[in-house]
Structure formats: C-alpha cells, structure tokens
Amino acid sequence: MSHAATDRPELDPRLAAPFPQAAAQTLRNPQLRKNVAHAIDVIQAKRGRLVAEKTDWQDLRAAGSAIRAHVLENLGFYLEQFEERCTAAGGQVHWAADADEARRIILDLLRQENASEVIKIKTMTSAEIQLNPFLEANGVKAYETDLAEIILQLGEGEPSHIVVPALHVNRSQVREIFARRMGLENLSDDPKALTNAARTYLRQKFLTIPTAISGANFLIAETGAVSVVESEGNGRMCLTLPRAMITLAGIEKVLPRYQDLEVMLQVLARSATGERMNPYTSLWTGVTPGDGPQRFHVVLLDNGRSKILAKPKERQTLKCIRCAACMNTCPVYRQTGGHAYGSVYPGPIGAILTPQLMEMHHAQTLPFASSLCGACYEVCPVKINIPEVLLDLRAAVVNQERKQGVRFFDPMYLGLRIANLLFSRAWIFHAAQFFGRIGAKLVTRKDGWIHSLPSVGSKWTQTRDLRGLPSQTFHEWWAARGSEPGKEAK
Amino acid sequence: MVFAMRASLFITCYNDTLYPETGRAVVRLLERLGVELDFKAKQTCCGQMHANTGFRGEAFSQAKRLVRLYQDAETVVVPSSSCVAMMRDQYPGLIEEMGNEELRKQFAELIPRVYELSEFLIDLLGVEDVGAYFPHRVTYHASCHGVRALHLGDRPYRLLAKVRGLDQAPLANVDRCCGFGGTFSVKNAEVSSAMLAVKLQDVMATGAEYCTALDNSCLMHLGGAMHRQYAGMKTIHMAQILASTETEPAEAFA
Numbered sequence: 001m002s003h004a005a006t007d008r009p010e011l012d013p014r015l016a017a018p019f020p021q022a023a024a025q026t027l028r029n030p031q032l033r034k035n036v037a038h039a040i041d042v043i044q045a046k047r048g049r050l051v052a053e054k055t056d057w058q059d060l061r062a063a064g065s066a067i068r069a070h071v072l073e074n075l076g077f078y079l080e081q082f083e084e085r086c087t088a089a090g091g092q093v094h095w096a097a098d099a100d101e102a103r104r105i106i107l108d109l110l111r112q113e114n115a116s117e118v119i120k121i122k123t124m125t126s127a128e129i130q131l132n133p134f135l136e137a138n139g140v141k142a143y144e145t146d147l148a149e150i151i152l153q154l155g156e157g158e159p160s161h162i163v164v165p166a167l168h169v170n171r172s173q174v175r176e177i178f179a180r181r182m183g184l185e186n187l188s189d190d191p192k193a194l195t196n197a198a199r200t201y202l203r204q205k206f207l208t209i210p211t212a213i214s215g216a217n218f219l220i221a222e223t224g225a226v227s228v229v230e231s232e233g234n235g236r237m238c239l240t241l242p243r244a245m246i247t248l249a250g251i252e253k254v255l256p257r258y259q260d261l262e263v264m265l266q267v268l269a270r271s272a273t274g275e276r277m278n279p280y281t282s283l284w285t286g287v288t289p290g291d292g293p294q295r296f297h298v299v300l301l302d303n304g305r306s307k308i309l310a311k312p313k314e315r316q317t318l319k320c321i322r323c324a325a326c327m328n329t330c331p332v333y334r335q336t337g338g339h340a341y342g343s344v345y346p347g348p349i350g351a352i353l354t355p356q357l358m359e360m361h362h363a364q365t366l367p368f369a370s371s372l373c374g375a376c377y378e379v380c381p382v383k384i385n386i387p388e389v390l391l392d393l394r395a396a397v398v399n400q401e402r403k404q405g406v407r408f409f410d411p412m413y414l415g416l417r418i419a420n421l422l423f424s425r426a427w428i429f430h431a432a433q434f435f436g437r438i439g440a441k442l443v444t445r446k447d448g449w450i451h452s453l454p455s456v457g458s459k460w461t462q463t464r465d466l467r468g469l470p471s472q473t474f475h476e477w478w479a480a481r482g483s484e485p486g487k488e489a490k
Numbered sequence: 491m492v493f494a495m496r497a498s499l500f501i502t503c504y505n506d507t508l509y510p511e512t513g514r515a516v517v518r519l520l521e522r523l524g525v526e527l528d529f530k531a532k533q534t535c536c537g538q539m540h541a542n543t544g545f546r547g548e549a550f551s552q553a554k555r556l557v558r559l560y561q562d563a564e565t566v567v568v569p570s571s572s573c574v575a576m577m578r579d580q581y582p583g584l585i586e587e588m589g590n591e592e593l594r595k596q597f598a599e600l601i602p603r604v605y606e607l608s609e610f611l612i613d614l615l616g617v618e619d620v621g622a623y624f625p626h627r628v629t630y631h632a633s634c635h636g637v638r639a640l641h642l643g644d645r646p647y648r649l650l651a652k653v654r655g656l657d658q659a660p661l662a663n664v665d666r667c668c669g670f671g672g673t674f675s676v677k678n679a680e681v682s683s684a685m686l687a688v689k690l691q692d693v694m695a696t697g698a699e700y701c702t703a704l705d706n707s708c709l710m711h712l713g714g715a716m717h718r719q720y721a722g723m724k725t726i727h728m729a730q731i732l733a734s735t736e737t738e739p740a741e742a743f744a
Binding site: 019020023024027331332334335336367368369370371372373374375377378388391394395396397398399412416417419420422423424425426429433436449451456457459460462463464465466467469470472473474475476477478479 | 507543544548583634638639666667676685715
C-alpha cells in the first residue's frame, strides 16, 4: 500500500471535501473499514468491561460534567489563576488569540532556544493549528514521539482518531512504513519488532534534541501545574530530558483544583482506552532547578473557543476532555473512519467542534453527519449532549442558508417547505396523500413496491425499495369504520 | 362494551400514509384490552423531520398544533418511539424559545399523558400478556429512540415473551443504529447504506422470519433493503404481532 503525499487526506476544514463526498470514498476502502472496525471493537469491549465494574459510573459522569461545566462558567477566573500560579512556579504563560498567533509564539520561542529540531508529545491541538508544516517551512524539524504519530509522520499520513491517531493503519502497513523509512528491509510485522524499531529510532531523538513541545490534558488552576496522560512513556522522556518545554493548550483545558484529577483521570482512562489508570500520568509545575526542563512555556490557545463559550447551549462542546468514547461508539464513524470528517477532530465531537472552531464558515455538512442515534451522549464521560448541539448547528446552518437564499430551489429545502404546508392543515395533508397515491402509481411496480424514485428519492432507492402507498390511509379506514368502537370496517 | 380507559391515538404522519395496518392493529389490540380509542381527524405530524433537518420554525408550528390538538385528551398513545422522543426531548426547547406562556402550560400538562405503545401497555394498563398468538421466529430491533430517548428497557421483550407461539431470536449489537436517521438517509445516503448493510448482517444472522420494532421508520429502512435483496425475512411493527390472534392473524404485507 502506498502512502504517497497525493493520497494524503485533507484535514483542513477549509479545503476538505464535504462529508458525504469524502465518506463515499472511505466507504470504498475495505482495508480501512476493517482496520477501523477491528480497532474500535477492541477498545469498546475494554471500555465496556471497565465501565461496568464501576458501580458509581453515573455518579462519576455527573461529577465530571459538573466540574467541567463549573470551569466554563468561570473560565476567565481559573485561567488567570493558572497564569499567576504557573508564573510563580517559574513557567511563562503566553496567550494566543488564534492559530496564527500560536504558531508565531512557538516559533519565536524555538528561535530563542536556537532550535532547528524539536521533539513532540502527541498533541491534537498542534494538529489543529497545523504546527508541524509551519515549523518545517520556517526551518524547524518537528519529530513526533508517540508511536501512532511516528507511523503517520513517516508514512505521510494524517490522524483519523484523537486518541489512537493511526487507528486506520494495521500492523502490516506499519511494517511497510518502518521498513521503507528506517531502512529495515527485513523487519517483521511482529508488534515487538515494530516497537523495537520505533524505540531505536526514538532513543536517538530523545538523547540529542533538547527542546520539546507538548499538549496538555489538564491545567490545574490551583497549583499552576500541567498534566499529560499517555501510554508509551515517550511523554515522560520529553518531560524530563529536554532543557526547554513548550506546552500548547486550549483555554478550556483548565481544572480548578488538583483534587479534580481524582474524577477526571478515572473517567478519562476508562473512556479513552478502557484502562483503570493511564500507564503514564505526568504532572509538572513550572520549573524545578536541576530537574527536568529549565525553561517552561505554556501557550494558551483561544482559536474560536471563546466564541463557543459565549453561546449557552453550544458551550457544553468545550467540556470535552478528548477521550474519543463518542467516536468509538458512533455507528457513522465506525463505517467512515476519521478522515471523512476533514478535520483533526473527527467523529461526533468533531462534527460539533469543527464547525464551531471554524465559525460556521466551513464544514457545513458536518452537523448533518449523524443519524442522531444518541450513542455519543450516552457514553460521554462529561455528559455533552452532542445530538442537542448537532440539532442547534443544523438550525444555524439552515437559517444562514435560508437568509442568503442560496438553496431556495434545492429539492430538500423545497420538499421541507411543502411538507410544512401539508402538515399545517389536515385537509391539505389528506389531499396530498390522495394525489401522492395517484402519483406513486406511476413509479410502483406490479409487486406493489417502488424500486426507483426520481430526484432526492433516488438517494433512498439506490439501496432500498419502498413499499407502494396503500389504497387506504389509516384515517380513511377510521372514518369508514364509523364512530362506534369495536366495529370493523371493510 | 364497557371500557376501562380512554385514549387518543396519534397515528403519526408516516404511519397514516404508509403503514395504516399498524394503526388498525393498535385499534384492534387496545380495544381488545378494553381501551376506548378516539382518533382526532385533524392530526398531521409531530414536526420531527423539520426539527432534525434544522427547520426549527416549522417544527415549532407543528409542535404548537399538536399540543393544542391534544389538550383535552385523557391519554395519548403513539405507536412510534421517535415521535414520542421528539415530543419529550425537543418540544421543551422549541416551546421555550418560540412559544408563549399559555402554550408552555398546555405542553407541561400534556406531556406526562403521552405514551409510546409499549409504555402504554406495561406502565399504564399493567399488562404483559395481551393474548396474542404469532407462531413465528421474531427478532426485535431496538430503535435508538426507544433505547436511548425513551429508555424502554425490557418492555418490548416482556411483551413478546408472552406472545404464544413466538420464538424470540436475540439480535447481536442490538443498540447499534440501523442508519435511517430521517433525512440522514438521503443527505448521507452512502453512509446510511453502509450502516444498513452492517445492521442487516446482524439481523439476518438471527434466522428469524420477522424483524419487529416499535418504529416503522427503522422497519421501512430495514424492510426496504430486505425487499431489494430478496432476503428471507420481513419486517412487522410490534403492534401487528400483539394484535394477532389464532382467529385473526396479523395482516400480511402487500
């Protein structure tokens, strides 16, 4: 399988294809669908077992939700407190209004360090601001150290999941990438051999590159600490060996107290990877002389977040702790994988987060990329009512399009306006049923079923038949039956 | 006849038009159980299609119409979980945003009296054995709205368990969506079809003759694919199974 740059999925929402078109392509990729379904089934089964063993799971969810909601209600206060405490502990806090500013701050910091190379702990926020290509264009080579990110970086791929970014890649594909890019012709696809190859590759980076970039799972306002949870120990290496560390974090990542980690770490590990505890949970506070990075910076990124915060119903989007349980349970994501969403944030949370981060100018199809089955809300450890936000965003998109009149004659819009008229009066509805029955006869076959419909209807009949309209509606039957109950009509 | 209870049937727009046999079955079943049914001829739609597609204004006008229409109903019974979910989960927001105080009051009084069919049977009438006979192997498809919005739980299974002759076939991945999702099925037809294909594998693997549910919308989706594929299975709304007896078997599909 080739991983040529031209095959690279587009994850910039401004440039990505609309969801239905992008999904139609990934649906035709059996290898991808098999990899995604397999990986998700494994994670889901583990999550299911570990959630079931917590008798207080619903209480934990309620607590997680309450903590996150409280933070968002008081975000300004906690961010300032974090800045003050982090600064007092020797860190330096920078504020970035948008992706561009965050990139420039990070580049300036790297230049102060005279860094031409930098090692990175997995951070989706850096993918959100497209940091790596920007650094590369400005003469700084970024090396990913998370196994999945290495696979994607060497294979010139893109993340399809926020916790397991290379979820769509199976191990024979990993073997091919490593063999090609590390010059290991005889590499086997045994997981141990693959891990060893990555370790050898990484060890050299850890020992020679003195500057690191991380994301943050949590910022603790009370102490000014930053926390990162991970599974491989690469984060621990990045947090101890380098001389300088730059942490990029969305402004919503803050928690009030150290004690809040008790709840958040429990729900995060179980929801994300189906583990009781993350293998590596790192916490650091500013700078400790003689131990770990001696220069520490936190870049707090807004990039559309405060606009989401301003909307009472949509605000809950920012409660997200990036566990990915919603995408693991989503029946849409299960079929399409992550790339179809055209964003570094795929799945149900991506379908609400991406359009909002993009201020609704792009990704108009994402809020519609859901059957509204509600599975995401059910598993969300911080109780984000994703279907509710999806519906609100749909309404926002439709209102915008109707105001602009851009889809006035679109068959779906036309149909919905007509349907509204039909439903407004029973006699109009009944007349439409009558004429609909006559019209349907034209497309109904002798077996009583419709096998092919025109216009929007063809989208239905491309894979399903539709039973022809019965000769009598229910209300006609009821009227014919007479007012006396128990009397059957002919 | 002496009736123990009165209820008004909201048949829903698509059942009225496409699946009148479901409505006939509800009437036969509930009258057999001693319920005096009323049917308001002015009813049309609950507004779910508009709400789920982003047409909130239209959805509200349908919600308002429905709330006013059923104001004087003692109880409303609905053989469609997704329409009940629409009323319970989406009406409050729509009415809060666009309604007046009077409508809010009317809605608050109405909503506790609205029951999905299996809720009506088990919670209100307190019956599990409705005296039905349906000698077939049947698998139950738990619709998303039934599972996650109405929390129907084991109600449907308890009703089916008491049907004489019925052999329940357990369905794998029972809480996974069939991919219908209303306008999702045409707006994202390819993804919807992929979800349907996967669901159908599980449904067909049960070896059942019938796939049943409390939502004809999912059944229209599943049944449409079964018909397209000449599959050896049909779909049937649970009301028709529960209405079926030795002397009056379930109405067959066209």
